[in-house]
Amino acid sequence: MPLKPLDPALEETLSPGWDITVTESGRGTNGLRAQFLLSNGTVKAAKVIDVGDDGAQQALANLFAAKAGLEASDVLSVLLPCILKVEIATRTRDAKKSPWPKDEEYEEDADGLWWLKHAPQGDERIHLANFSATILTDIVEDDGTAETKRYFELEATCRGMSGQVRVAAKDFHGMTWVADTLGPKAHVIPGPYLKDHTAAAIQDLSATIDHQHTYVHTGWRWLDQQWGYLHGGGAITAQGLREDILVRLADGLARYQLPAPPSGPALRKAIATSLALRTTAPHEAMIPLLGAVYLAPLREFLAGEPPDFTTWVAGASGQFKSEYAALVLSHFGDFTRLTLPASFVATGNGLERLCHTMKDSVLVIDDYYPVSDRRQADAMQQTVGRLLRGIGNQAARQRMRHDTSMRAELPPRCVALATGERLPDGHSTNARIFLVTLPKLSDAEKPPWAKKLSTAQKRRGYLAKAMAGYVQWLATHWEILTQQVPAQFHALRTHAYQQASHAREPGQVAYLQLGWEGFTQYAVESGAVSADTRLALLQHTQAVLLAAARDHQTALADEATVPRFLALLLDGFASKKIHLRTLQDQEPPDATLWGWTARLVYDPSKGGDILTYHTREDTLIGYLDESHIYLIPEATYAYLVTAAKTAGKVWPVDSATLLRELDDAMLIQSKRNTKQRLERTLNKKVNGQQKRCIWLKRDRLVSEAVEGDDAATAPPPVCVTCHIPYTNSAFGWYCATCQAGVALPLEPDDELPF
Numbered sequence: 222m223p224l225k226p227l228d229p230a231l232e233e234t235l236s237p238g239w240d241i242t243v244t245e246s247g248r249g250t251n252g253l254r255a256q257f258l259l260s261n262g263t264v265k266a267a268k269v270i271d272v273g274d275d276g277a278q279q280a281l282a283n284l285f286a287a288k289a290g291l292e293a294s295d296v297l298s299v300l301l302p303c304i305l306k307v308e309i310a311t312r313t314r315d316a317k318k319s320p321w322p323k324d325e326e327y328e329e330d331a332d333g334l335w336w337l338k339h340a341p342q343g344d345e346r347i348h349l350a351n352f353s354a355t356i357l358t359d360i361v362e363d364d365g366t367a368e369t370k371r372y373f374e375l376e377a378t379c380r381g382m383s384g385q386v387r388v389a390a391k392d393f394h395g396m397t398w399v400a401d402t403l404g405p406k407a408h409v410i411p412g413p414y415l416k417d418h419t420a421a422a423i424q425d426l427s428a429t430i431d432h433q434h435t436y437v438h439t440g441w442r443w444l445d446q447q448w449g450y451l452h453g454g455g456a457i458t459a460q461g462l463r464e465d466i467l468v469r470l471a472d473g474l475a476r477y478q479l480p481a482p483p484s485g486p487a488l489r490k491a492i493a494t495s496l497a498l499r500t501t502a503p504h505e506a507m508i509p510l511l512g513a514v515y516l517a518p519l520r521e522f523l524a525g526e527p528p529d530f531t532t533w534v535a536g537a538s539g540q541f542k543s544e545y546a547a548l549v550l551s552h553f554g555d556f557t558r559l560t561l562p563a564s565f566v567a568t569g570n571g572l573e574r575l576c577h578t579m580k581d582s583v584l585v586i587d588d589y590y591p592v593s594d595r596r597q598a599d600a601m602q603q604t605v606g607r608l609l610r611g612i613g614n615q616a617a618r619q620r621m622r623h624d625t626s627m628r629a630e631l632p633p634r635c636v637a638l639a640t641g642e643r644l645p646d647g648h649s650t651n652a653r654i655f656l657v658t659l660p661k662l663s664d665a666e667k668p669p670w671a672k673k674l675s676t677a678q679k680r681r682g683y684l685a686k687a688m689a690g691y692v693q694w695l696a697t698h699w700e701i702l703t704q705q706v707p708a709q710f711h712a713l714r715t716h717a718y719q720q721a722s723h724a725r726e727p728g729q730v731a732y733l734q735l736g737w738e739g740f741t742q743y744a745v746e747s748g749a750v751s752a753d754t755r756l757a758l759l760q761h762t763q764a765v766l767l768a769a770a771r772d773h774q775t776a777l778a779d780e781a782t783v784p785r786f787l788a789l790l791l792d793g794f795a796s797k798k799i800h801l802r803t804l805q806d807q808e809p810p811d812a813t814l815w816g817w818t819a820r821l822v823y824d825p826s827k828g829g830d831i832l833t834y835h836t837r838e839d840t841l842i843g844y845l846d847e848s849h850i851y852l853i854p855e856a857t858y859a860y861l862v863t864a865a866k867t868a869g870k871v872w873p874v875d876s877a878t879l880l881r882e883l884d885d886a887m888l889i890q891s892k893r894n895t896k897q898r899l900e901r902t903l904n905k906k907v908n909g910q911q912k913r914c915i916w917l918k919r920d921r922l923v924s925e926a927v928e929g930d931d932a933a934t935a936p937p938p939v940c941v942t943c944h945i946p947y948t949n950s951a952f953g954w955y956c957a958t959c960q961a962g963v964a965l966p967l968e969p970d971d972e973l974p975f
Contacts, residue, residue, distance in 0.1 A: 223247055224256060224269070227310050233303045234446060235259070235296065239289045241303055246311045255307050257300075259285045272304045279367050294365050295443045298434070301361050301369060305432045327422035329353040333379070334422045336415075349419045352379035352399065352407040356427035360387075362437045362469070365580060366629040375423070379407040394420040435467040439477055439553075440580030440634065441521040448699050450518065450581070450692040453478040453554070457689055459696040470578070473562055476554040477582060482693040483686050491690060492749035494683035495552065495740075496758075501677040502545050502659070502670065506534065508765045509657045509733055510549045510638065513583060516736030517553075517636040518692050520581045522706035528732045529613050529653070531637040535644055536659030538590075542640040544674055545659075546585045549638075551681040552688040553582050561587045565641075569607040576612065576633035589641025602871065605645045612637055613653035646871045655729045656773040694743045702739075710735050717767065726773065730766045737762045782874050782882045787922060789864045793842075799860055800836045801845045806908040808834050809845055843914065844907050849890065850922065851905045851914035880915065890916035 224245035231243040238261045246255040252273045259266040265288050270277040279293070282300055286293040326337040327349075334349040354377035362370045371390035376383065377399070386402040396416055399407050409419050436442065439451050444466060449456035453475050456466040462481040470477060483491055499507045513532045520527055534542050543558035550556045563575050563586045575584055589605060592598040612633045644651055662670060695702060713731035741755040750758075793799035793816065800816025803809045812834040813819055821830040842860055843852040858876045865872040874882070880901040883889045891901045902913045 224254065225314070227307075227314065231303065231306050231310060233299055233306075235285070235289060235299050236291055236443065237446060238262075239291075241285065241299060243303065243307050246307055246314075248311070248315075253308060253311060255304075255311075257281060257285075257303075259288055261289075265289075272307060275368075278304070282367070293367055294363075297367060297369065298363055298442070301363075302432070302434050305359065305361075327418075327425050329422070329426055334419055334426075336418050336422065347415075347418075348410050349415055349422055350399075350407075350409045352377055352403055353426075354378070354423045356423060356430050357385075358431045358433055360433045360435055362435050364437045364578065365440075365442070365634075366631070368629040375402075377402050377407070379403040382407075396420070433467055435469045437469055437471075438578045438580045438634075439468075439470070439474075439582045441518075448696050450479075450696065452582075454480075457482060457692050457696065459693060459699075461693060462689070474575075474578065476556055476560060476562075477579070478554045479685050479689040479692070482689040484690075487686070488690050488747055489749040491683040491686035492744045492747055494680050495687040496744065496750070498548065498677055498684075501548065501673045502541070504761075504765050505769055506545065506657050506659050507549075508737075508762050509655060509769060510534070510545060511740075512733030512736040512762065512766065513636050513638055514549050514552050514688075514736065515691075515740035516732055517583050518581050518688075518695055519702075519706055519735060519739050520634070520636060522702055523710060526707070526710065527615055527634075528636055529615055530729045530732070531609055531612055531639050531654050532657060532733075533644070533654040534638070534640045534657045534659065536642070537661055538642055540659045540662060541670070541674055542659060543587055544678070546587065546638060546640050548674070548677055548681060548684075550583055550585050552684045554685060555682075556585075557678075558587075561585045563587065565589045565601050565604055565639075567604070569604050572604065572608050573611060573631055573633075576608070576635050576637065577631035578634075580634035582635055584635040584637050586637065586639045589639060589643065589645065591643055602646060605639075606650055608637070608639075609645065609650050609653040646873065654773075655726075655733065655769070657769065658772065690747065691740060691743050694746070695739075706735070706739070709738055713738070717770070726770045730763075730770050733766050734759070734763050782879060783886045783888065785865075785873075786861065786879065786883065789861055790922070793840075793860060793864060797836070798864075799840045799842045801843050801850060802841060804844050804846055804851075804905070804907050806844075815845065843917075844905075845919065848919055850917040850919050851907070851912075852917055854902055854913065854915055857915065883915070883917070888918055888921050890918070 224247040226245055227243060233241045235241050240260050242258040242260060243255050244258060246253060248254070249271070251271045253271070254269055255272050256267065256269045258264050266284055268281055268284060270281050272278070278297065278300060282293045282297040285291075285300075286296045289296070326339070328335050328337060330353075332348070333351040334353055336347040336349050338345045338347055354375050356373050356375055358374035360372040360374060362372065364370075373388050373390055373393050374385065375388060375398075376385050382403055384402040386398050388398045392398065394417065396409055396419065399409070409416050436451050439453075441448055441450055442456075443449075444456060444458065444463075447458050449458040449463065449466065451466065451468050453468055453470045455462060455464040455468060457463070457479060462479075482488070495511070499511060501507055502510075509532055516528060534546060536542050543561065547556045547558045547561055550561070556562075562579075563572060563584060565586060565588060567575075567586075572586065586608065589601065592601060615632055616630075639654075644654075644656070710731055713734050714727050717727040717730040717734075737759060741750065741758055744750045745752055745755050790799075794801075794814065797816050797818055801809060808817060809815050817834040817836055820833055820835060822833045823830050840856070840860065841853070842856045843850055845851065854876060858879070861879075862872045880889070884891050884899075884901050889901060890903060891899055892903065894900055901915070903916055904911045905914045905916070906912075907914075
């Protein structure tokens, strides 16, 4: 059937200055077709598509997005409701103008659904099903990717029994939902094509269908010509709370709900309560956690450079890790340690979905704990490795459909916060975290901190109000912040680069400090703190974050391949688990240094005890002379793997990578062969026979061990304003010049510090 004009034409606003218009529609062999126009005063693109084809919808969204300079997902969020309106408008038009009777008609009564079949020899009434059903709501779920999901909400009745069910649109025609909803007596009458006619009858007899566009993620989206922050209770825009925006989060995430933004004294009290949390725990712990919370809503402004790390809270059991995580997460809803949204017993796929869903919010993954069972420990290590690498690389696992086409990817869109009694294995993995170490509290120290924590937990209802006001403030200042936030981040990263050595750490410090910059700017403009207090806070938070980064550098250095290699070798010699022999296959001079044990043995010929040396085990890993230690490659690598496993860790690299890193550190001898290939294992004559060995420089082994014991203490940070070293106090580093006469409220009290 050719396309026919829609009168009036349908028009939807896409973004300021851009509109989508549908002028014609009609039904073809593949269903409903319509012509869509993109214009900004003049038509910039036009295309006719089969509106029920997901691929055609996506292609149209991509075309219009490229022309209008928008994201395809945002175009699709406007396009899908428009398609529903086209369907309704087309039905209304064709119902008025069609001169032909319908070939099939359906009806329902107390016995169920019926097909009124029209035929030349006469009409026939065919029983389709012993139940009836009505589609109440057509729901399109939008997770921010190009792939949306459609569901039907139905009400069904069979012999006095009724029920409601939510069915995926792709499963509706299969009728497998009938028995689940109405029990064993409800069924479709057996017969060819009757199941298809039953589905068609339900669709035709559902006269009034409510159409809903539902978001299934949190965070920022373009909503009705303005930016809005989605949460479980709707959205917050510059005008305040909008409950007409439908958001549906999974059961475990339903607590992510923000209240209406407060104003006046109530707003200032909420902000003060949030800022006072930094005194609820040692400042080296709470300041990074709050920085992550304040950073999360800024993530949309950093779309080109999103936060690529996980804030990791490490500490022994009983140090309030989960309580602190739940407390800061209460900025996004009502949480306790028993209602945290995720843990490390989840699967990697599950965490990937959660990290994608909690857009521009904090996601807490709780409790990375030591496991004695090796299989369970390996599974947990695999999960944490996938999580940290996914966030660190801002990438998701790619998946194919059954037809080999690619599914939409689910990259992380949250700010992740993890807790654990231990750190994950591996230098590269640990480089993707910002380490927050909770100091071990004595029995005398625990009660005061527990009291502060309890007081803060009673006030946690104010935290979501502070966050609601924060995102409203961000929406109000969107255009300015679009330019300001990235520029602030680059400036903070440049400064932090001078203080942190690992390539990722300057960015990590800058991201967390950026969160403090944004929230304190909002606090000043709301009248909760003064500009001087904000300056003091920012100097304090920057010093704490830089100090934490230096502590993390030390932890990373211990996890690097070369230091671990040297440490395991020296530990093996000291514990007598491995040993060396001379090139003549004898005990070496200073044998006790190389894995041998001294023992006094009675010698009858001398009439007394003599000093002898022996090895406790037969683990020979190499030989030595005055200049080198000649390690047997296979025996050495096997020992490293076993020793790491005994320590509860995993040896992180293969043998080829180990040799390369040792060569890069100039710890081993290497040379190029006649074909100019670099060889890192060389021949050495041992007791008359040639052996391939790793030529480890003996003096470097000793010097590296000494340097590790005598490492210098890191110097204090330098004030960015006065360029003088910070002074240390009970509350951390501070600048005596900048903070002279400025009150820095650090102690909590019942009346709140502001």
